[in-house]
Amino acid sequence: MNATSLPAEPRESDQRAQRDARHDRIFRLILKACALLVLLALLGAAASTLWGGREVLFGHTWEFLTTSDWNPVENKYGALGPIFGTLVTSIIAIVLAVPISFGIALFLSEIAPSWLRTPVATAIELLAAIPSIIYGMWGLFVFVPFMADHVEPKLSATLGQLPIIGALFDGPPLGLGILTAGIVLAVMIIPFISSVMREVFQTVPTRLKESAYALGSTKWEVVWDIMLPYTRSAVIGGIFLGLGRALGETMAVTFVLGNSYDIQASLLMPGTSISSSIANEFNEAVGTHRSALIALGFLLFVVTFIVLMIARLMLRRLSRKEGN
């Protein structure tokens, strides 16, 4: 029995090794295909928006990129208004959301008693799961009247009276506009940023933190000097995940932004964004108008790409400064 099974053994392990190698090859192929699929989808979307918007992108490039005159009746399309609205609302959202998310993540990972952590973390993840149209309706029916009645009159009475920055808070309290859209966006991206931050804060090794405490550091010093440098690239990654979402957000913004193509200094005035312009007008658009909207879609690709590139460069410079 032994005699018969012994010579068979090396052959069996050979077979096994071959099989493993084959499986590995197939596995690698499948993974490659998955990654390629994403790349193909991205390139396909970029190429088809470029093709669909070719009439405006190539025919009226200069006019499209440098004017803010959006006039479907005369077939004139300048994209500056939507670009401006997209960038400004996203910047407001990031400026508001980052400190708050930072606070939430710190509270949950460092300060909150353990019985509180799970319910609060679940609540934040639930916030991330709310569809954006719900944020839009909430923004329109609840938040806009609140801004109009309570926040904006006070803003224009106080900050609006200051020199220079006063222009930012000047204007009638409509309740909707760039500032309101920025705040609604901030609420929408806080869950993303804070849950990424919370996850990475938990990866900081306890011995690092405890050494710092042992040297007499306060909680803030531990957070600022130990945890943040340790997790910085992941934290910035989380922020840019939020920023990406803010740049492309459509429905919620459409409801509260006011949809006006004029570029105005005041944050209380209505504006428009790239994605909300597309959502608003695509249904009824034909010919050049449709081409202009698709070109706007391509522009959103480009804007998002540039923003992510800047993020990469920032990260690289930071890590070079540290000598890593």
Next chain:
Amino acid sequence: MFKSMKTRIAIVVAAATLFSAAAGATDITGAGSSFVYPVLSKWSATYAEKTGNHINYQSIGSGGGIAQIKAGTVDFGASDKPLSEADLNAKGLGQFPIVVGGIVPALNVPGIKTGQLVLDGPTLAKIFLGKIKTWNDPAIAKLNPGVKLPSMRINVVHRSDGSGTSFNFTNFLSKVSPEWKSQVGEGTAVKWPTGIGGKGNEGVSAYVGQLKGSIGYVEYAYALKNHINYALMKNAAGKTVKPDSETFSAAAATADWSHAKDFHLIMTNAPGANAWPITATTWAIMYKKPKNAANTKVVFDFFKWSYEHGQKQAESLDYVPLPDSLVKRIENYWNTQFSK
């Protein structure tokens, strides 16, 4: 026992599908304007009960409806904006009105009740141009003797999405104000000189409801259902009229259809003494030489049925059925222009 029950149900279902297929029910597809969607869907439900033929209508917007009928993927398209003669001829298409509806100026002015304020075309144009900035402007006061107007700022609210409602509204303003015509013009989306944009009737009415001192424009059916405060209008004949089915059908009846080839006529600013000035219709667009004759026959049958029997339902949704004179004209157009 459960099993036998299930089998029995399965047999009944299978038999039912078999029979309905055998009865030769035809599925018709249409696409386009969202303005007519409520009434078309109600008509098609009743029509399906009566005849077994189903009308699947997708409310994807007029632009989409035109694109789909040109591509030949649907049996009929519906548009809030008529196609030009050249456009129709290029593809061998014909068009005719489906139903009439109205557009009303929606208001939120403290102290002013619905139907209390009167506006006329030129004043409305000046408001939407941003030239009239406060509610107690002499131009508004002159039209409303005895009404106490507040010195409040006017907030203009328009549609942010491309829509047939905007098309008819801007068409009306272009007809009554040369300044509007040269500065803004007409279209499903235009460059609005002032104001904020709300998405859909619901967006506009939400903004108007929330912002004191605002004025917008919404479909009459929508305004009525949501108890939105509206203004009266002085029409082309100089008479002040109230928006309702009577003034809408007066507009449809007095519009000059006899000179409109392929019903290419926007009936805003109609001349009748009783006509509501911002009345609108939606056109059905079909091939004159149908690719699918059987389907096209059902489409004609459906529209004929809806002109004759669908009126009550249209009225219950606050649309206005076409006046008889116009229905006769349309049936004549079918007989002479279309090969069935």
